[in-house]
Amino acid sequence: MPILKEQAKQKRKENQKFFKKLKSLNPKELDKKVHALHDEVFACTDCLECANCCKTTGPLLTPKDIGRLSKHLRIKASEFEETYTRIDEDRDFVFKNMPCPFLGEDNYCSVYDHRPKACREYPHTDRIKQNQILEITLKNNSICPAVYEITERLKAGLQPKK
Numbered sequence: 001m002p003i004l005k006e007q008a009k010q011k012r013k014e015n016q017k018f019f020k021k022l023k024s025l026n027p028k029e030l031d032k033k034v035h036a037l038h039d040e041v042f043a044c045t046d047c048l049e050c051a052n053c054c055k056t057t058g059p060l061l062t063p064k065d066i067g068r069l070s071k072h073l074r075i076k077a078s079e080f081e082e083t084y085t086r087i088d089e090d091r092d093f094v095f096k097n098m099p100c101p102f103l104g105e106d107n108y109c110s111v112y113d114h115r116p117k118a119c120r121e122y123p124h125t126d127r128i129k130q131n132q133i134l135e136i137t138l139k140n141n142s143i144c145p146a147v148y149e150i151t152e153r154l155k156a157g158l159q160p161k162k
Contacts, residue, residue, distance in 0.1 A: 004052070004142065004143075004145055004148055005142050007148065008141050008142035008148060009142065012142075015138060015141060015151060015155075016138065018151075018155055019134045019135075019137070019138050022131065022134055022154075023131055023134065025131070027129060027130070027131045030130050030131055031128055031129065031130050031131075033154065033157075034125055034130045034150065034154065035125075035126055037125070037150045037153050037154055038125040038126045038146075038150060039126075040153070041146045041149045041150050041153070042146060045145070045146045045149075047107075047146075048106070048107045048108065049107070050107070050144075050145055051099075051103060051107035052143055052144065052145075053119075053122050053123065053140075053143055053144055054099055054100045054103040054107070054109065054119075055098060055099040055100070055103065056098055056099070056143060057098070057122075057143055058094040058095045058098050058100070059094070059095070059116045059117075059118030059119050059122075060092045060093070060094060060116075060118050061085060061092070061093040061094060061095070061116050061118075062093075062116070062117060064117070065116040065117055065118075066080055066081060066085070066093065068114050069084075069111060069114055069115075069116070071114075072111060072113075072114040073111075081093065084096060084101055102115075122140075122144075123137075123140045123143075123144045123146065123147045124136055124137065124140070125137065125146075125147060125150055137151070
């Protein structure tokens with residue numbers, strides 16, 4: 001994904017300015033537009049071609065995630081934590097290393113049905129209250145080709161008030 005990262009970098013200032021203006025939109029209207037673009041873009045997106053999120057972005061692991069994953073792997077939660085996780089600067093559990101230890105060479109997730117909540121929800125463009133997560137969407141713009149495309153389509157079809 002070096003090309004995506006470079007494209008996003010080139011548009012970073014433009015996108016920062018655009019996302020700042022998006023905050024002035026009616027939150028429900030913004031959700032409606034982003035959700036429609038999410039559905040449109042993901043209808044023709046195969047995440048298995050990329051898996052950049054799994055290669056570069058470690059999810060925050062909740063206690064429920066750790067419990068579900070350890071149960072699936074038939075190990076104790078403490079063993080899961082010791083083997084796969086570390087505590088980050090925010091005191092959250094995250095994977096020790098990236099890419100994700102459960103990502104196969106074919107980009108399939110070996111724990112897909114048991115994956116962390118953050119993975120299930122990524123890239124968050126179908127969540128309500130998009131106006132509250134615009135910083136996350138801006139960050140994901142350089143990680144996920146679908147988010148990049150959603151952003152570009154949003155810029156092309158939506159001109160927020162100045």
